[in-house]
Amino acid sequence: RNFSGQINQLLRAPRFPDLILISIGHNNVDWAWRCPPDELIAPERRLNYQCKEFRENYGRELRRVLRRAGRERHRVAIVVFGLINFGLYFKGREAVERLRESDTSLYPHLETTYKYLLSFHPAYRRNLIRLASMVNEELRTMVEQLQREISGNIQLRYSDALATADLSRAELLHPIDGWHASVEGHNVLAEAAFSDLELSLEFLGIKRPRGAVPNPPLERLTRDRRSLANEIPQPITRNRDSRLR
Template sequence: MERIAEPASRFHSDYLAYRQGDITRAELVARLPHIAMIGDSVCMNIYISSPWGTFWRARTPRRNNWFFDLDPAPGIYSVSKALEAITPFVAIECAGVGALVDHEHGRQGLFRRILGTRNFSAQVAELLRARRFPDLILISIGHNNVDWAWRCPPNELERSEERLKRLSKEFRQNYARELRRLLRRARIQQHRVAIVVYGLINFESYFKGRESAERRRESDRTLYPYLETTYKYFVSFHPCYRRNLIRLAAMANQELHAMVEELNHEIVLEQVQLRYSDALATADLSRTELLHPIDGWHASVEGHNALAEAACRDLKPSLEFLGIQ
């Protein structure tokens, strides 16, 4: 409120209308830019420990991550902090622990139901239900979809090529279906809407950091105490399955890029901008310090800073499209 009360603010006239009683506080807030994040655990401040500890963290909002962290204390210089220096805005965080790019009518597994996971379709539905549709939507989801060895028939573990192709195609189909739901809503808005589809993170460099963490743990068992627990939740993190995980992530990113190009030819709208960004897919995540010291899997504070820096680096075209400069 202090920011928009300043005479230099582009929302100062709206603030005066609010002070004079011409509009309500809710109407004033609705006039601010709304920025939403759709994502999975990569976007969240989460790590794996004991079952109860993991459950508690998954169920407790912890909004200090690479997208949203407005804590004035030093820590994560999030996307929200970077944008806050440019404009007042409303942040909407939809990301869910363990979230998948899913089929809207698919049945969610017991473990994800216990964690309260909101998959891609549920996060999209949340934005569609909102009274105010966002101006900017950042999407970074699909990392759990590259667990190719999960529920994999034994014969396909050895001959995996067709499975990887099938999984990448299904990923694109489910992703495109949800993205079209957002685009249909975006096209009827009175304001401009920009959507950024981030490619999956750079798993090849990520696993260099993970392998370093594993070597450190071999030398000192007090380090990364829950590192091996990763394999219970993500089968393809086993060293013997990693190469195909990296391949599937690269295939998924190719599908995302092609999907965005296809949709841009299919839906040409002046008030809607849809972009694919390889900012996370090309970020260097090879330093062990970027991994959480408890599980050596999720991002540490430094990891969130690296992801935030990468994500921000490719936001300029979207912000310019929205008139946020």
């Protein structure tokens, strides 16, 4: 389900949530997908266009949420998370690639990534990192502008918690494809997101002592990476319509 479909589902909820956390993935920064050959060489125009298109589509859906929240009688806290730090992420991916070179039994679906995300190819990563940074700045600016328009029962915040989380170690990426986060990687992201909810929880009347240690992470995966690599992975599917609409 794409972003607009998820917003539709949210707006149909019998009771509108008190706390809404919005985080998108990586489809919208796959700049090399369907990119004309000349723009692969000189991508400035494409990066700027894709960033502008992202802001328009994301802003439209966020405004739908805000309009509904404004009609509620209870408080609603909304957190817009920036994209992950792809500069750090690709350091982890490079570490995975080195491990794969030394032992081809590791990460059996490492190359499968490029069938679904062309921009993850080493030749295109630098501009993906640039685009993600541009998108995060657009999100920050958008939230600042919308904060001046919302009603008093709504708190809207931008969070860079995921954008600063460190995924630069190989063990934080999945042992099957080296693309998705591993269990430990998900813990890193979850802990980062949870640590930045204090203001939102206080707005909702949920008190937590400042500086309190977040909940302990989920149980970490203990099986050896080699044993996981021998498992049959679930089919990887991707609907390109999962981009923002």
